[in-house]
Amino acid sequence: MMKRPSFAIYGILGAFVLGSAFPFYWxxxxxxxxxxxxxxxFTLIPGGNFWTNAVRVFDTVPFWKALGNSFLVSGTVTxxxxxxxxxxGFAFAKLKFRGRGVLFLFVVATLAxxxxxxxxxxxxxxxxxxxxxxxxxxxxxxxxxxxxxFWMRQYLLxxxxxxxxxxxxxxxxxLWRAFWHVAxxxxxxxxxxxxxxTFMQSWNDFLWPLVVLNADNPTLQVALEKLQSGYYxxxxxxxxxxxxxxxxxxxxxxxxxxxxxxxxxQGAVKG
Amino acid sequence: xxxxxxxxxxxxxxxxxxRPPRRYRMSNLDAKVSPYLFVxxxxxxFIAIGLFPLLYTAYVSLFDWEIGDDDPLFIGFENYSxxxxxxxxxxxxxxxxxxxxxxxxxxxxVAIVIAALLNANLRARTGWRMGVLLPYVASLVxxxxxxxxxxxxxxxxxxxxxxxxxxxxxxxxxxxxxxxxAIASMVNWRWTGYNALIILAAMQAIxxxxxxxxxxxxxxxxxxxxxxxxxxxxxxxxxxxxxxTIGGLQIFTEPKLFxxxxxxxxxxxxxxxxxxxxxxxxxxxxxDLGYASAIAWVLFMVVIAVAGLNFFLTRRAVK
Numbered sequence: 001m002m003k004r005p006s007f008a009i010y011g012i013l014g015a016f017v018l019g020s021a022f023p024f025y026w027x028x029x030x031x032x033x034x035x036x037x038x039x040x041x042f043t044l045i046p047g048g049n050f051w052t053n054a055v056r057v058f059d060t061v062p063f064w065k066a067l068g069n070s071f072l073v074s075g076t077v078t079x080x081x082x083x084x085x086x087x088x089g090f091a092f093a094k095l096k097f098r099g100r101g102v103l104f105l106f107v108v109a110t111l112a113x114x115x116x117x118x119x120x121x122x123x124x125x126x127x128x129x130x131x132x133x134x135x136x137x138x139x140x141x142x143x144x145x146x147x148x149x150f151w152m153r154q155y156l157l158x159x160x161x162x163x164x165x166x167x168x169x170x171x172x173x174x175l176w177r178a179f180w181h182v183a184x185x186x187x188x189x190x191x192x193x194x195x196x197x198t199f200m201q202s203w204n205d206f207l208w209p210l211v212v213l214n215a216d217n218p219t220l221q222v223a224l225e226k227l228q229s230g231y232y233x234x235x236x237x238x239x240x241x242x243x244x245x246x247x248x249x250x251x252x253x254x255x256x257x258x259x260x261x262x263x264x265x266q267g268a269v270k271g
Numbered sequence: 272x273x274x275x276x277x278x279x280x281x282x283x284x285x286x287x288x289x290r291p292p293r294r295y296r297m298s299n300l301d302a303k304v305s306p307y308l309f310v311x312x313x314x315x316x317f318i319a320i321g322l323f324p325l326l327y328t329a330y331v332s333l334f335d336w337e338i339g340d341d342d343p344l345f346i347g348f349e350n351y352s353x354x355x356x357x358x359x360x361x362x363x364x365x366x367x368x369x370x371x372x373x374x375x376x377x378x379x380x381v382a383i384v385i386a387a388l389l390n391a392n393l394r395a396r397t398g399w400r401m402g403v404l405l406p407y408v409a410s411l412v413x414x415x416x417x418x419x420x421x422x423x424x425x426x427x428x429x430x431x432x433x434x435x436x437x438x439x440x441x442x443x444x445x446x447x448x449x450x451x452x453a454i455a456s457m458v459n460w461r462w463t464g465y466n467a468l469i470i471l472a473a474m475q476a477i478x479x480x481x482x483x484x485x486x487x488x489x490x491x492x493x494x495x496x497x498x499x500x501x502x503x504x505x506x507x508x509x510x511x512x513x514x515x516t517i518g519g520l521q522i523f524t525e526p527k528l529f530x531x532x533x534x535x536x537x538x539x540x541x542x543x544x545x546x547x548x549x550x551x552x553x554x555x556x557x558x559d560l561g562y563a564s565a566i567a568w569v570l571f572m573v574v575i576a577v578a579g580l581n582f583f584l585t586r587r588a589v590k
Binding site: 118238 | 310313314317323339391392399400401402404408409419421460464468469471521527533550551
């Protein structure tokens with residue numbers, strides 16, 4: 001039996017975790033105060049003005065619309081990335097076809113390509129399609145990722161025995177049905193993780209939504225930027241906005257934190 | 272088509288067998304065509320929305336192309352020659368590297384230490400791991416705004432705390448080095464725990480008997496860490512360094528939102544304007560798409576070159 005570590009280790013880790021959590025608390029702290037208390041004598045006890053400030057957020061930016069837009073965009077993107085990655089990942093992991101090696105090499109090679117740098121032609125295309133300001137503009141350019149295909153392929157390689165696909169084919173199962181009834185159920189754990197990560201990434205996306213969306217139809221991140229970009233920054237207002245925007249993320253983290261930790265650690269071993 | 276395919280196949284493999292049933296021929300076609308149909312949506316979409324725009328950026332960079340321009344003028348490499356004499360571009364490149372170095376180096380050292388601590392036989396293991404990962408899930412925009420407040424020049428908490436130990440307030444926004452430290456601390460705060468978990472996963476993959484052998488030989492804990500753990504972490508450290516390079520050189524959100532009034536200059540003297548922020552400013556506030564494309568393409572080359580160099584150096588350093 002390994003011995004339990006000393007208190008010093010718990011102390012250092014505890015300090016690190018407190019430091020990790022502190023900015024969230026600080027955001028709530030400033031948001032709960034009155035704007036007149038901006039002097040240097042800080043206190044760690046919240047004031048009673050949070051709801052007043054939150055209501056001012058709702059009056060300043062279309063917060064609920066932004067929240068709904070963020071859910072719609074991230075949900076659609078996640079659905080598409082998970083489905084198309086599992087489909088392609090299954091083919092790369094378990095099916096034999098001419099050109100498989102070369103095509104997969106292409107996927108691996110593009111993993112690191114900074115596609116974000118292509119925003120100028122994307123912007124021209126969106127203007128051409130009349131999508132500027134519309135949610136299509138932030139959904140369509142994110143429908144697939146090379147990482148997703150790579151991740152699903154690595155997982156399915158071991159998760160499905162080759163004999164299972166063969167057996168399904170012998171029974172006269174089409175490949176589509178084999179995908180639907182064999183691969184998809186087997187892929188569930190990895191697909192769930194890919195889903196969580198894709199959702200978070202899409203939720204946090206900022207540069208591109210800032211380019212194509214406007215203040216009337218924003219995602220949550222763009223709405224926060226609009227709150228902050230006034231000539232004079234009213235911090236109790238702005239940080240009420242960031243606190244409100246953080247709440248859904250914290251709920252997700254409390255519910256799925258265990259899986260997110262496992263996902264990060266597995267990604268490291270497989271990647 | 273179906274007939275030809277199955278005939279060829281039969282000719283090769285099943286010459287002596289009777290004609291197979293129709294269902295089998297269908298499934299033969301299925302086996303040939305379906306894999307391509309499965310990978311096609313990814314490739315079609317990825318090329319259309321990922322690769323093509325990136326390559327088309329190189330094309331746009333050869334034009335004097337304003338937003339809404341119907342008939343852009345071809346000017347060859349003029350955007351590039353202007354860019355290479357543009358002080359603001361070199362400044363942005365310097366800022367990007369400065370922020371990147373201030374964030375990546377300390378981050379990896381601290382991440383290794385945290386990973387080593389997490390690797391101890393802790394009570395409530397998962398709880399600690401979730402604790403260090405907390406910043407990773409937070410919204411980057413929200414965090415940057417919060418950090419902007421913490422590093423506020425007048426009433427910011429960081430200056431208050433420094434005041435307690437007798438350091439006079441620093442104007443984090445106004446100075447080059449100060450703003451870089453503030454922005455790097457946002458990056459560090461967000462990514463250290465995440466990288467610690469990746470390194471932890473690699474540490475746990477090291478077989479126990481290697482340590483036991485060293486223990487028998489009387490190697491100290493420190494010695495075991497430097498002679499066993501660190502070298503075996505090499506592939507993971509390369510992965511961490513390369514991914515943080517690719518992300519770090521494209522840093523945008525932090526410098527964009529560190530400027531409170533919504534500007535894109537990266538401060539009055541561009542003291543914390545990064546390359547992607549300059550790209551954004553040129554394209555969407557200066558409306559000069561051709562020039563911004565040249566910036567994007569040069570940065571693309573820089574990212575590839577630095578990631579490659581990093582890969583090479585990390586491989587040699589941790590041997």
